[in-house]
Amino acid sequence: MSEPILSARDVVIKFSLRGQTLTAVRGASLDLYEGESVAIVGESGSGKSVFTKSWIGMLDANGWVDSGSILFEGKDLAKFKTEEEWLTIRGKKIAMVFQDPMTALNPLRTIGSQIQETLELHQGLRGQEAKRRTIEILAQVGISEPEMRYRQYPHEFSGGMRQRVVIAIAIACNPRILICDEPTTSLDVTIQAQILELIRKLQKELKVTLVYITHDLGVVANVADRVAVMYAGEIIEYGTVEEIFYDPRHPYTWALLSSLPQLGIKGQPLYSIRGTPPNLFNEIRGDPFAPRNPQALKIDFVKSPPFFQVSPTHYAKTWLLDPRAPKVEPPEIVKAMRAKYERYAV
Amino acid sequence: MLKYSLRRLLHSLVTLFMVLTLVFLLMRLLPVEGYYGERADKLTPAQKEAILRKMGLLDPWYVQLRNFYLQLLRGDLGVSVIYRANVPVKEILAAKIPYSVAFGLGALVLSLVAGLAMGIHMAQNKGLFWDKFWTWYVVFINAVPGAVYLLFIQLYGTSITGLPMLFDRYNVRSWILPLVSMSLSGIAANAMWLRRFMVDELNKDYIRLARAKGMSSRAIMVKHVLRNAFVPLANYLPASILFTISGSIYVESLYSIPGMGGLLVTAISRQDNPLVQALVLIYSSLGILGLFLGDVLMAILDPRIRLEKQGGAR
Amino acid sequence: MMTAKEKEVIQAIEEQELFTFAQYDPEAAERTGYSDYSYWRSTIRVFLRNKTAVFLLILMTSLVAFTFIQPYLPGQKDPIKIHIDPNTGLQLRNHPPDKEFWFGTNSIGQDLWARLWSGTRTSLLIAIIVGIWEIVFGTFVGAIWGYVRPLEAFLTEAYNVISNIPTTIILMLIAYILRPSFQTMIIAMCATGWLGMARFVRNQIVIIRDREYNLASRCLGTPTGRIIVKNLLPYLVSVMVMRVALSIPGTIGWEVFLTYIGLGLPLNIPSLGNLLNEGRRVMMAPALRYQLFFPAVVLSVITVSFYVLGNAFADASDPRNHF
Ligand SMILES: Nc1ncnc2c1ncn2[C@@H]1O[C@H](COP(=O)(O)OP(=O)(O)O)[C@@H](O)[C@H]1O
Ligand SMILES: [Mg+2]
Numbered sequence: 001m002s003e004p005i006l007s008a009r010d011v012v013i014k015f016s017l018r019g020q021t022l023t024a025v026r027g028a029s030l031d032l033y034e035g036e037s038v039a040i041v042g043e044s045g046s047g048k049s050v051f052t053k054s055w056i057g058m059l060d061a062n063g064w065v066d067s068g069s070i071l072f073e074g075k076d077l078a079k080f081k082t083e084e085e086w087l088t089i090r091g092k093k094i095a096m097v098f099q100d101p102m103t104a105l106n107p108l109r110t111i112g113s114q115i116q117e118t119l120e121l122h123q124g125l126r127g128q129e130a131k132r133r134t135i136e137i138l139a140q141v142g143i144s145e146p147e148m149r150y151r152q153y154p155h156e157f158s159g160g161m162r163q164r165v166v167i168a169i170a171i172a173c174n175p176r177i178l179i180c181d182e183p184t185t186s187l188d189v190t191i192q193a194q195i196l197e198l199i200r201k202l203q204k205e206l207k208v209t210l211v212y213i214t215h216d217l218g219v220v221a222n223v224a225d226r227v228a229v230m231y232a233g234e235i236i237e238y239g240t241v242e243e244i245f246y247d248p249r250h251p252y253t254w255a256l257l258s259s260l261p262q263l264g265i266k267g268q269p270l271y272s273i274r275g276t277p278p279n280l281f282n283e284i285r286g287d288p289f290a291p292r293n294p295q296a297l298k299i300d301f302v303k304s305p306p307f308f309q310v311s312p313t314h315y316a317k318t319w320l321l322d323p324r325a326p327k328v329e330p331p332e333i334v335k336a337m338r339a340k341y342e343r344y345a346v
Numbered sequence: 347m348l349k350y351s352l353r354r355l356l357h358s359l360v361t362l363f364m365v366l367t368l369v370f371l372l373m374r375l376l377p378v379e380g381y382y383g384e385r386a387d388k389l390t391p392a393q394k395e396a397i398l399r400k401m402g403l404l405d406p407w408y409v410q411l412r413n414f415y416l417q418l419l420r421g422d423l424g425v426s427v428i429y430r431a432n433v434p435v436k437e438i439l440a441a442k443i444p445y446s447v448a449f450g451l452g453a454l455v456l457s458l459v460a461g462l463a464m465g466i467h468m469a470q471n472k473g474l475f476w477d478k479f480w481t482w483y484v485v486f487i488n489a490v491p492g493a494v495y496l497l498f499i500q501l502y503g504t505s506i507t508g509l510p511m512l513f514d515r516y517n518v519r520s521w522i523l524p525l526v527s528m529s530l531s532g533i534a535a536n537a538m539w540l541r542r543f544m545v546d547e548l549n550k551d552y553i554r555l556a557r558a559k560g561m562s563s564r565a566i567m568v569k570h571v572l573r574n575a576f577v578p579l580a581n582y583l584p585a586s587i588l589f590t591i592s593g594s595i596y597v598e599s600l601y602s603i604p605g606m607g608g609l610l611v612t613a614i615s616r617q618d619n620p621l622v623q624a625l626v627l628i629y630s631s632l633g634i635l636g637l638f639l640g641d642v643l644m645a646i647l648d649p650r651i652r653l654e655k656q657g658g659a660r
Numbered sequence: 661m662m663t664a665k666e667k668e669v670i671q672a673i674e675e676q677e678l679f680t681f682a683q684y685d686p687e688a689a690e691r692t693g694y695s696d697y698s699y700w701r702s703t704i705r706v707f708l709r710n711k712t713a714v715f716l717l718i719l720m721t722s723l724v725a726f727t728f729i730q731p732y733l734p735g736q737k738d739p740i741k742i743h744i745d746p747n748t749g750l751q752l753r754n755h756p757p758d759k760e761f762w763f764g765t766n767s768i769g770q771d772l773w774a775r776l777w778s779g780t781r782t783s784l785l786i787a788i789i790v791g792i793w794e795i796v797f798g799t800f801v802g803a804i805w806g807y808v809r810p811l812e813a814f815l816t817e818a819y820n821v822i823s824n825i826p827t828t829i830i831l832m833l834i835a836y837i838l839r840p841s842f843q844t845m846i847i848a849m850c851a852t853g854w855l856g857m858a859r860f861v862r863n864q865i866v867i868i869r870d871r872e873y874n875l876a877s878r879c880l881g882t883p884t885g886r887i888i889v890k891n892l893l894p895y896l897v898s899v900m901v902m903r904v905a906l907s908i909p910g911t912i913g914w915e916v917f918l919t920y921i922g923l924g925l926p927l928n929i930p931s932l933g934n935l936l937n938e939g940r941r942v943m944m945a946p947a948l949r950y951q952l953f954f955p956a957v958v959l960s961v962i963t964v965s966f967y968v969l970g971n972a973f974a975d976a977s978d979p980r981n982h983f
Contacts, residue, residue: 058557083563091560098558103551107650108574117569118559153649169559290682299678324679364821375837489909489967490960491916497940497952591828592917599920611921614836626833630825637824 004031004071005209006055006094006177011068011078013050013059013233022280024050026233027068032177037203037210039220039241041256042230045277048213051230052179054078056094057086092122095170096179100186101163105154111138112150115169122173134172140205141168142198160191164198171202178203179211184219196222217260221245226313229253232277232288239314248334249308249316251296252289258333287319295328350651351642358638365630370414373623374407380619383427423627424620429613435624439606445515446605449594450587452521453528458583460529461536468537469544470567480537487534492596496527500600513601524601531593535586536579543575581644585636591629699894702982706975713972716965723962724784730777737761737771739778739930744769754948763954766938772951776958779930783912784962786842786931790849791907795900797850798857805858806865819859827852831914835923842925845918849911857903864892898977905970909963916959932959 013025025047032038040048054065055072057080070077073093080086098104105114116134119125125133131150138146141164154162163183170178180199184192200223203210212223220227221241228238229252237250248254255273275292278284287293290300299319308321320328329335379386382397389397398404402413417424423435430438464480471477487495503523504511510520547553548571556566591607598608606625613621645651708714730736737743743752743765751769755761763772805815822830834848912932918924919933927934932955939952975981 056558058554087560087562089560091558096558098551098554100551104555106552106556106570106574108577108648109570117561121560155650166555169555296682297679298682301682302678319679322679326679326681361817361820361824364817365824368821368825372833372837377837377839485967485971486960486964489963491913491963493916493920493936493940494956494960497936497943498956501943501949588826591826595828595917595921610832614832615922622833622836626829629829633824633826 002033005034005073006032007069007071008051008055009069009071011051011054011070012066013047013054013063014066015060015063017062020281023066024063024233024280025054026284028230028233028235029068030228030235030238032209032211035207035209036226037212037224038226038228039212039214039224040228040230040235041214041217041220043256043273043277044215046230047233048215048230049181051233052096052181052211052213055177055179056090056096058090058096091118091170091175092173093175094177094179095173095175096181097163097166097170097183099182101159101166101183102186104166105162107154109153110150111152111154111157111165115165115172118169118172137168137172138165141165141171141202142194143168158191159187160194163187163191163195167195167198167202171206171208174206175208177209177211179213181213182215183212185214185216192219199223217256229256232284233280234288234317236289236318237316239310239316243311243314245337247310247314248330249310249314249321250289250318251293251320251328253316254330254334255292257337258331287317297325347645347651350645354638354641354645358634362631362634365634366415366418366627367411369623369626369630370411373619373626374410376619376622377617378403380617380622381427383431418627423624426618426621428616428618429609429621435621438609438621439624439628442604442606442609445603446594446598446607449525449528449597449603449605452525453532453590453594454587456525456529457532457536461533462540464533464537465540465544466567466572468541469548469571472541472545472548477541484534484538487531488538492531492593495530496593496596496600499523499527511601513603520601524597524603527597527600528590528593531590532586536583539582540575540579543578544571547571547574577644577647580647581640584639584643585633588629588633588636699979699982702979703898703977706981707973710972710976713969716969720962720965720969727777727780727784731774737774739774740770740928742769743771754942754951756947757950764950766951767942767948772935772954775930775935776954779932779935779955780958780962782925782929782931783915783933784908786846786849786915787908787911788904789846790853790911791904793846793850794853794857794907795903798854798903799861799896799900801854802858802861803865806862806869815862819855822852823855828917831918832921832923835918840918840923840926842929845915845925848918849914853907853910857899860899861892861896864895868892895977895979898973902970902974902977905966905973908966909970912959912963932962 008028008030010027010029011025012023012027015022015024028047028051030038030040030051040052042048050059050063053059055070055077057077059065065078068078072089077089080089105111112131112134115137116125116130119130119133123133135146135150138149143149143161143164149157154165157165167180167183183199184195187195196219199210199212202208203223210223212220214220224241226238226240227244228235229244229250230236231252237244237248237253239247244253245257248257259273273292278288278291286302286304287296287300290296293300297319305317305319305322307315307317309315310321319325378394378398381401381403382389382394395404402410405413421436423439426433426435426438464483468477468480500511500523503509507523509523510517512520513524514520553566553570556570561569594605595607595611597603598605599611602608606628609621610625610629612618613625743755743761744750745752752765753767753769755765755769757764757772761771761773763776766772766775801815804811805819806812830852831848834851835844838844838847915924915931916933916936919931919937924933924937925931935955936952936959939949939955942948943952
């Protein structure tokens with residue numbers, strides 16, 4: 001592969017909360033390549049949003065990038081301090097779509113003006129020209145009668161339609177990277193599929209690099225070329241979709257796959273991961289998943305594993321890949337997955 | 347929008363009707379001395395009864411109530427008995443209202459301009475020095491009775507600035523202190539509410555999207571936060587003029603301004619019942635009008651109410 | 661990067677040993693999560709973090725305690741006794757503050773220091789009576805309003821009517837109708853004070869009622885009343901504390917107002933409003949301004965303190981500030 005367009009290295013993100021410090025992201029690394037589509041998956045609270053928000057300088061006021069680097073267009077975004085610096089990136093080069101479209105739009109301003117605002121901001125379009133372009137974009141995200149819709153207010157739109165508007169705002173300025181943070185989580189299932197379809201279509205049309213965040217592995221195969229699995233603020237395994245689904249190596253990925261309802265084996269109870277993620281206020285020693293892993297090794301509790309290479313595109317952060325480790329079989333469900341997956345992905 | 351306003355108007359009229367009736371009932375409880383006029387001590391019981399009879403106060407209650415409504419419909423507010431004996435209340439009010447309106451509007455403008463500036467400044471510096479500084483102002487004005495600080499403003503305001511101590515309609519300088527005094531509580535209230543509304547808006551999700559678009563904090567403040575915070579503010583503003591009745595009563599009496607607030611105090615202390623009744627009716631109606639205007643204003647500004655029940659898509 | 665301690669631990673355990681399975685402890689898996697939450701502990705913790713509020717709480721506790729023990733301290737004078745100048749045999753009028761009369765005397769020779777604390781007692785007493793009435797009656801009406809469906813429309817309309825008339829006007833009218841006295845003052849303030857509390861309780865009950873209405877728990881026989889009490893009580897108690905605290909600046913303000921327009925307490929009952937009025941009458945003479953100054957300062961300190969305390973407690977008791 002060529003040079004990554006964005007390269008996040010060992011990013012550590014902390015928050016101060018009531019006089020205590022909480023580490024939400026502990027050394028996450030990820031490379032993005034031009035035009036690809038990467039899914040970041042993990043339980044909620046694993047730091048997916050925080051990690052990606054740090055790329056556009058949108059951490060909450062009590063949070064900061066403590067160490068690590070985020071290289072983009074020759075600049076280290078982790079070193080950005082002022083709002084002026086971020087305004088050259090945010091919305092213009094890297095755009096983000098958030099989870100809840102019902103509250104994402106200003107209820108008191110027309111749909112048109114909220115999209116047009118972005119165009120005026122980044123592309124210097126004005127007046128009729130900006131309006132014409134706005135209507136074009138509305139049509140592009142699949143909104144019928146865009147001229148009429150242009151003048152309407154958010155409350156006249158359904159949830160799915162609002163998410164289309166939010167996506168329209170995000171793509172209005174042809175960003176290089178589009179981050180979709182659980183864009184379908186709060187929508188009905190049928191609408192979810194439509195929005196997913198739209199995102200895929202736009203990614204192909206605009207050749208934008210897509211980062212798709214979800215806690216639902218089920219949708220990943222539909223949007224992504226590559227998958228990164230996140231747990232307790234670390235990326236613990238990444239590879240192509242096939243590698244993660246056919247040949248997962250980290251026990252957490254196994255657990256995640258086993259809990260997928262679509263992949264469950266008939267007659268067997270649905271698997272769910274026991275316990276809760278670690279308390280982020282505490283220092284974590286060793287592998288953060290160890291306390292919840294019935295097959296954890298003793299070393300998991302003392303020393304954090306490095307990344308082991310499985311293939312040139314597939315890496316996993318688990319001691320199980322160490323030559324000294326005992327052989328541990330993945331769960332039945334994961335083994336049975338291969339056949340199922342072939343039918344499922346089509 | 348029109349439909350909403352009409353529905354709202356109807357509701358206000360019902361409330362007004364009930365408030366008027368309530369006032370009528372309270373008025374029947376007023377001390378009867380308040381009807382006898384100047385020579386109350388020298389009147390014989392028979393003369394007193396004659397006065398009450400003449401005013402219709404000895405009629406059965408339903409007759410009184412009917413007359414009360416009929417009088418109001420005719421716009422008849424009765425006749426003063428002591429304050430200016432036998433002069434129609436309307437005539438007395440006509441002389442006072444211009445002052446009250448002038449000061450009321452002046453104080454409204456001043457408290458809007460200064461209060462909104464203060465509120466914006468607080469919201470922008472939320473949690474920092476200036477926020478805390480102005481919060482102390484708001485706390486002081488809200489907690490301490492107006493009489494206390496208004497007295498000191500008159501006492502030291504005049505000696506430090508050399509402004510006149512008493513109101514004189516022909517001297518513009520004599521308007522300054524009363525106007526400022528009357529605005530103080532309005533400034534505090536406007537600043538406090540605007541700050542609260544702006545902070546509410548700042549915590550909403552759409553602000554995050556506006557930031558993600560790449561808008562500067564300043565642009566977000568102006569184009570989203572302030573704009574949206576004005577809606578609840580517009581709702582509360584018209585009625586807020588009435589929160590300052592006690593303020594205007596203090597100020598009018600301190601500076602001898604011939605307005606309605608001072609008149610109410612005089613009417614009560616001199617026991618002029620018809621005058622008291624007229625003023626109570628006016629103030630209560632203004633309260634209802636204020637709430638009505640606030641709701642209509644909000645409906646104009648908020649499309650969610652504006653388009654309600656017009657079959658907006660889905 | 662390994663810490664020295666990590667190195668030690670690793671060396672201590674055989675390398676082979678490290679790559680064997682650890683004991684799986686389901687308890688430990690659950691333990692990694694977050695700790696539990698207690699409403700009152702969090703409320704107190706958040707309140708104590710507010711240094712100004714803690715200071716004012718101490719100040720006001722001492723002040724209130726002082727006003728109530730002050731008459732029993734040695735060397736205190738009677739607040740309504742008129743002192744006579746032994747040299748002239750006349751009333752000791754407008755005697756400036758000195759060792760004998762700490763805050764001086766008023767225009768008929770009464771001791772201002774004693775009157776000030778007596779007045780503070782009166783005003784606090786009114787405030788507490790009104791505050792307690794407000795929470796008791798307000799909660800009662802609010803509960804009926806939210807819970808007794810047939811009365812809902814009536815109470816809503818009644819609330820609309822009363823809250824549409826400016827409070828100033830209602831207070832003045834009641835005070836005028838009933839003639840000024842201690843009872844009148846309390847009745848007038850009680851007549852309007854409960855509105856806010858009633859609406860608060862009603863709104864909370866409606867929120868819970870509508871949520872519980874659809875729930876199976878009702879079919880299972882848990883009475884809504886129990887649900888309301890259990891869910892609402894802690895929050896309600898803190899709102900009550902806040903209301904009583906805020907009723908102090910509120911009632912003092914109205915007392916001052918009613919006194920100012922001539923509908924206050926009789927002159928023989930010292931109150932903050934009466935003292936302020938006495939001071940106002942002599943304020944044009946700079947030498948006598950102490951008679952305005954002392955009551956004004958005490959009154960301001962008390963009202964501001966309780967206002968800040970009430971709001972600080974309201975913030976602390978809001979579960980949204982507890983995380
Ligand atoms: N402003 C903040 N202050 C404190 N903690 C935060 C803040 N934002 C996020 N966190 C913490 O960071 C962790 C990761 O959050 P997030 O990235 O939103 O998870 P995900 O998106 O994977 O569900 C969570 O435990 C959350 O509590
Ligand atoms: Mg998230």
